[in-house]
């Protein structure tokens with residue numbers, strides 16, 4: 001179990017992480033989402049003791065990361081695959097991790113097999129690895145100590161479609177065996193497929209969290225009408241928020257029945273009126289983080 005309570009991190013006057021609280025539970029994959037610069041990496045760095053928070057606590061199974069005697073056997077961490085030492089071979093990188101954790105040498109070969117790096121590839125220097133190979137190497141190091149918690153920042157970056165599918169299965173299996181997974185990703189489809197729970201961050205603050213299915217269910221009502229010019233002001237007068245999809249349909253933040261009544265009262269025939277569940281994670285993400293999107297700000 002990962003628990004963050006009121007974590008705040010400032011850089012000078014800038015608040016990168018602002019009073020962030022959430023839990024990632026055993027047996028679940030928790031997807032951590034947010035626009036560029038929202039504070040995901042900083043939050044993860046606080047969790048694994050690389051950045052000191054100005055306020056709040058971050059714990060794994062109730063303990064501070066710094067208090068874990070052999071952290072690698074409890075928490076597998078992959079934060080920045082491109083930060084691995086380029087001069088070492090992949091194998092050397094894993095041998096160092098294996099020795100630090102006090103594990104038998106055979107774990108190195110086992111992990112190379114788990115992440116499908118060949119013996120030949122493992123003898124190459126990391127600087128000559130592709131990003132996808134570095135990710136695989138980082139995942140191997142994270143899994144080496146057979147931890148029960150995984151913290152992964154953008155692990156799908158650079159993986160090919162087969163690699164993404166492989167990682168998806170790996171994380172699902174890990175969680176199904178009772179492990180806790182916290183992973184950030186920009187790949188919303190990836191998160192939509194794999195995550196059980198979601199934590200959405202924008203401008204350093206949590207804007208939504210909960211079970212993925214519940215969050216997607218609360219996506220609102222989808223309305224399609226040739227009379228949008230009548231429906232929009234009627235919704236505004238009722239104090240109901242709405243947004244426009246690319247195809248000119250509206251996503252309205254109210255129950256289907258209520259939206260139907262308002263449209264009826266406005267004399268607007270509807271072509272479609274249904275829960276906006278199908279809109280999926282992308283719509284929810286853009287709506288929740290609208291005020292923090294660079295593109296939104298520019299517009």
Ligand SMILES: Nc1ncnc2c1ncn2[C@@H]1O[C@H](COP(=O)(O)OP(=O)(O)OP(=O)(O)O)[C@@H](O)[C@H]1O
Pocket residue numbers: 011016034035036037038039040041042043
């Ligand atoms: N060491 C630092 N000094 C100053 N500002 C920092 C530092 N580290 C992070 N920040 C700022 O904190 C904010 C959050 O950064 P962070 O890397 O956590 O975002 P992120 O959500 O992981 O973004 P991305 O999706 O682009 O990786 C950004 O505005 C970033 O510039």
